[in-house]
Amino acid sequence: MSALSLPRRDRATPLWSRALFGLLVQYRRTWRSSVEMNFIYPVLYLSAMGIGLGGLVNRHLAASHAAALGGVSYLAFIAPGILASSAMQISTQEGTWPILGRFKWERTYLAMAQTPLRAKDILTGQLAFVALRQLMTSAVFVVMMWAFGALTSPEALVALPVGVLVGLAFATPCIAFTATQETDAGFPTIHRLIVIPLFLFSGSFFPITQLPRPLQLLAMATPLYHGVALARAATLGHLATSASVGHAGYLLALALFGALVARRTFERRLVR
Amino acid sequence: MGAPARALPAGARLTPLLLARPRRALTLVERSVRVYKTKWIYIVSGFFEPLFYLLSINVGLSHLVGSVELGGHPVSYARFVAPGLLATSAMNGSILDTTYNFFFKLKIAKTFQSVIATPLGVADITFGEVGWAVVRGSIYSVGFLVVMAAFGLVTSPWAVLDLPATMLVALCFASLGIAASSYMRTWQDLSAVSLAVLPFFLFSGTFYPLSVYPHPVALVIGLTPLYQGVVLCRGLTNGIVDPGLLWHAALLVALSLAGLAIAARRLGRLLTP
Amino acid sequence: MARSPVVSARALSKRFGDFVAVDAIDFDIWPGEVFGFLGPNGAGKSSTMRMIGCMSPPTSGELRVRGLDPATDGPEIRAHLGVVPQDDALDDQLTVFDNLRVYARYFDIPRREARARAAELLSFAQLEGRGDDRVDQLSGGMRRRLTIARALISRPELVIMDEPSTGLDPQARHLVWERLHRLKREGVTQIVTTHYMDEAEQLCDRLVVMDHGRIVASGSPRELIRAHVSREVVEIRVEDGDYRSLIEELAPLAERTEQLADRLCCYVADGDALVAALSKIDPRDLHPLVRRASLEDVFLALTGRTLVD
Numbered sequence: 001m002s003a004l005s006l007p008r009r010d011r012a013t014p015l016w017s018r019a020l021f022g023l024l025v026q027y028r029r030t031w032r033s034s035v036e037m038n039f040i041y042p043v044l045y046l047s048a049m050g051i052g053l054g055g056l057v058n059r060h061l062a063a064s065h066a067a068a069l070g071g072v073s074y075l076a077f078i079a080p081g082i083l084a085s086s087a088m089q090i091s092t093q094e095g096t097w098p099i100l101g102r103f104k105w106e107r108t109y110l111a112m113a114q115t116p117l118r119a120k121d122i123l124t125g126q127l128a129f130v131a132l133r134q135l136m137t138s139a140v141f142v143v144m145m146w147a148f149g150a151l152t153s154p155e156a157l158v159a160l161p162v163g164v165l166v167g168l169a170f171a172t173p174c175i176a177f178t179a180t181q182e183t184d185a186g187f188p189t190i191h192r193l194i195v196i197p198l199f200l201f202s203g204s205f206f207p208i209t210q211l212p213r214p215l216q217l218l219a220m221a222t223p224l225y226h227g228v229a230l231a232r233a234a235t236l237g238h239l240a241t242s243a244s245v246g247h248a249g250y251l252l253a254l255a256l257f258g259a260l261v262a263r264r265t266f267e268r269r270l271v272r
Numbered sequence: 273m274g275a276p277a278r279a280l281p282a283g284a285r286l287t288p289l290l291l292a293r294p295r296r297a298l299t300l301v302e303r304s305v306r307v308y309k310t311k312w313i314y315i316v317s318g319f320f321e322p323l324f325y326l327l328s329i330n331v332g333l334s335h336l337v338g339s340v341e342l343g344g345h346p347v348s349y350a351r352f353v354a355p356g357l358l359a360t361s362a363m364n365g366s367i368l369d370t371t372y373n374f375f376f377k378l379k380i381a382k383t384f385q386s387v388i389a390t391p392l393g394v395a396d397i398t399f400g401e402v403g404w405a406v407v408r409g410s411i412y413s414v415g416f417l418v419v420m421a422a423f424g425l426v427t428s429p430w431a432v433l434d435l436p437a438t439m440l441v442a443l444c445f446a447s448l449g450i451a452a453s454s455y456m457r458t459w460q461d462l463s464a465v466s467l468a469v470l471p472f473f474l475f476s477g478t479f480y481p482l483s484v485y486p487h488p489v490a491l492v493i494g495l496t497p498l499y500q501g502v503v504l505c506r507g508l509t510n511g512i513v514d515p516g517l518l519w520h521a522a523l524l525v526a527l528s529l530a531g532l533a534i535a536a537r538r539l540g541r542l543l544t545p
Numbered sequence: 546m547a548r549s550p551v552v553s554a555r556a557l558s559k560r561f562g563d564f565v566a567v568d569a570i571d572f573d574i575w576p577g578e579v580f581g582f583l584g585p586n587g588a589g590k591s592s593t594m595r596m597i598g599c600m601s602p603p604t605s606g607e608l609r610v611r612g613l614d615p616a617t618d619g620p621e622i623r624a625h626l627g628v629v630p631q632d633d634a635l636d637d638q639l640t641v642f643d644n645l646r647v648y649a650r651y652f653d654i655p656r657r658e659a660r661a662r663a664a665e666l667l668s669f670a671q672l673e674g675r676g677d678d679r680v681d682q683l684s685g686g687m688r689r690r691l692t693i694a695r696a697l698i699s700r701p702e703l704v705i706m707d708e709p710s711t712g713l714d715p716q717a718r719h720l721v722w723e724r725l726h727r728l729k730r731e732g733v734t735q736i737v738t739t740h741y742m743d744e745a746e747q748l749c750d751r752l753v754v755m756d757h758g759r760i761v762a763s764g765s766p767r768e769l770i771r772a773h774v775s776r777e778v779v780e781i782r783v784e785d786g787d788y789r790s791l792i793e794e795l796a797p798l799a800e801r802t803e804q805l806a807d808r809l810c811c812y813v814a815d816g817d818a819l820v821a822a823l824s825k826i827d828p829r830d831l832h833p834l835v836r837r838a839s840l841e842d843v844f845l846a847l848t849g850r851t852l853v854d
Contacts, residue, residue, distance in 0.1 A: 012653050013653055015620075018650050018651050018653065019651075021647065021650050022647045022650065022651065025639065025643055025646070025647050026636065026638065026639065029638045029639060030638060032460065033460045033463050036463060036464075036466070036467045040467065041470060044470055044471060044474055044475075045474065047474075048474035048475055048479065049474075049479070051484075052474075052475070052479060052480040052484050053333075053337070053479050053480050055480065055484050056337045056338075056340065056349075056480050057333075057336045057337055060336065060337055060338035061336065063338075064338065068335070068336060069336075074336075106634075106636055106637060106638070107632070107634040108634075108636060110630065110634045111634040111635075111636070111648065112651060113600055114598065114600065114623065114626075114628040114630070114634075115623055115624075115648070115651035115652055116620040116621070116623050116624040116651065116652065116653075117620070117651055118619070118620055192320055192321060193320065196320070196321055196324050197324050200324050200325065200327075200328035200332075201324075201328060201332075205328065205332060205333060206328075206332035206333055206335070206336055210331060210332045210335055210336075211331060211332065212331075215331075270600075271600065271601065271602060272561075272601055
């Protein structure tokens with residue numbers, strides 16, 4: 001073994017990108033099991049609710065001359081809601097069991113921690129991985145939406161970064177929480193008591209103006225409401241409002257806050 | 273093993289089901305109850321899901337949909353959807369145990385391998401696991417039925433028969449679930465199960481009538497298990513009862529029997545090679 | 546040029562709340578040697594390893610690895626360190642080759658170089674031809690050899706190993722030791738923790754004996770045995786478990802006697818002489834065993850307990 005152990009490079013690749021590489025190699029082996037949740041579920045919801053239920057809704061609204069949905073078909077109304085909701089579902093799914101596995105069962109993070117990677121590099125690589133997957137999923141869904149005829153403007157492309165933003169806004173707090181857990185006991189509760197209610201009451205399937213006022217205010221304090229509103233603004237072509245800035249700002253703030261907490265919990269878990 | 277291997281009646285060679293001893297199967301149900309006594313939170317929180325759906329429909333969707341044709345006259349959307357959710361909760365309650373939990377017990381904890389060393393036979397195991405799944409599905413259904421009543425969505429004395437109807441749904445999905453899971457080899461295979469459950473939930477006529485579909489599609493869906501449960505519960509809950517409902521019940525029974533037979537044969541082959 | 550230690554510790558301590566895992570220990574580890582931490586489970590060996598590996602910050606005291614301070618230069622130290630953890634931490638879903646390739650990337654080794662090293666290390670681990678097998682298809686011994694190979698991907702001069710042969714069958718253990726002997730011939734400094742005395746005797750040039758977070762003895766295996774126990778040991782087992790009369794009679798003849806749960810150990814310079822004397826004292830057919838003293842006996846003499854509970 002020579003004394004010169006590492007080859008000299010002009011510019012070392014960033015530490016976090018090395019962690020990302022490790023996760024991508026893993027993903028190449030396991031991507032098949034995520035296909036259904038990431039791609040098939042949203043399309044099924046879109047078809048069933050957008051077309052099946054949409055038939056009932058469109059007919060009723062036309063007959064009663066109500067403009068509850070702002071003049072678009074039910075399909076076009078719910079599609080951005082499903083985009084944002086599946087970003088949430090993917091993040092909460094990916095941000096729980098797989099993260100715990102990388103700490104405890106496969107111990108991927110531990111292997112990384114033995115190398116020059118620090119806790120914050122590992123976390124950054126993990127978040128980059130989540131963002132990439134969200135980007136892929138959102139892209140596929142936007143194409144689906146276009147195929148279903150649910151897009152009305154080129155601003156709809158902004159739905160891609162919106163999906164990533166919603167995904168990160170949910171992923172970072174989830175990951176921060178998971179890093180403190182020793183078992184998966186809390187995860188089903190997150191799904192049933194947080195994810196499902198948010199999914200149903202954040203304006204994906206009906207405008208939250210239908211809710212009683214106090215519940216409306218509650219909904220507006222939750223992240224998915226802002227994700228849905230922002231995605232809808234993008235796909236229906238009315239992004240250029242101050243409301244959009246507000247929605248984006250909320251999501252960004254949540255994502256950053258979650259990332260900061262996650263950094264602390266990662267460090268505490270990996271460097272004990 | 274307890275059963276004399278030589279003197280098998282001809283029928284039992286076809287399916288080990290005929291060798292079942294009900295009382296012994298009950299011990300397996302008992303075991304599951306004991307396991308879940310400490311994990312009751314899982315059962316309770318699983319009950320919230322259909323409740324949330326019902327709330328969102330009542331509060332949000334009903335204004336968008338207006339009324340739906342049922343049995344000749346219009347009913348509120350909530351009265352249309354709720355029985356579908358009832359059948360779904362029976363499905364959800366029974367499917368989890370007969371897929372993920374069952375697979376875990378079979379392949380990883382190897383629970384059944386140790387059980388089979390006792391006088392319990394394959395048929396007892398099958399009935400025991402299915403029995404527990406039916407119990408769990410029924411708990412979910414009863415809970416949901418109570419919520420429906422609280423929302424004023426139960427309008428007919430026929431609704432009492434909802435209970436056996438949902439037990440039938442639970443039985444059907446339990447037996448189909450175990451039959452399917454017994455063919456799975458890895459955890460990745462199992463995710464195909466949840467991939468099957470969602471289409472059932474979305475496309476079985478819970479949220480909109482089958483008339484939306486082109487005729488051939490409607491025919492096919494008309495034969496799937498959850499649809500039978502949806503139609504049964506919808507008719508019973510709203511008091512729109514006709515002999516046609518018996519056909520749906522019979523279909524559920526037939527599917528359950530097929531599932532049980534397949535499950536018992538597969539388990540027999542896996543546990544006593 | 547004066548040689549400086551690869552690793553040096555002064556009053557090194559690690560506390561978890563009230564629990565003191567490592568209690569103010571001192572040691573120096575010199576280049577090219579195989580240095581061992583021997584002790585039972587819970588002695589503080591793994592905690593010490595984690596501190597040397599810059600994966601756990603010391604609570605107090607001083608620790609230097611290759612002249613650097615783990616508290617400030619962790620990543621730099623780890624860049625030149627090979628780590629073999631107790632539980633492998635291999636990725637079961639990936640192939641053998643992928644595990645090496647990914648690990649190489651963490652060290653920023655360029656792709657072609659990484660591939661070359663991976664091939665080289667596969668043959669070091671005697672896993673040629675198994676590069677495309679999934680890790681979960683390997684036996685325990687193969688996994689451990691792979692983990693050792695992986696630790697060498699960055700061509701480190703210092704390798705730390707936590708219980709390298711625990712959980713392996715005897716043949717696998719010998720294969721692992723043989724690989725480590727080869728590493729030593731190449732001049733790699735190795736730090737090993739173990740609770741097996743035969744592993745310590747086989748591998749280590751020098752070692753420290755740890756118990757309850759403290760170092761109770763240090764030196765080469767031979768020095769330790771010579772310093773703390775006699776040359777030979779006579780083991781006697783009786784069925785009724787009553788050794789009192791034996792102890793009374795043998796005590797004046799032996800340097801020391803030690804009663805364990807299932808036997809009596811008599812420490813003497815000449816075991817055969819004691820056996821001869823025993824047959825005159827006690828008419829029973831006791832079949833005593835005569836063996837050379839080992840590090841297990843050293844630990845017993847120092848702490849009154851055995852290495853393996």
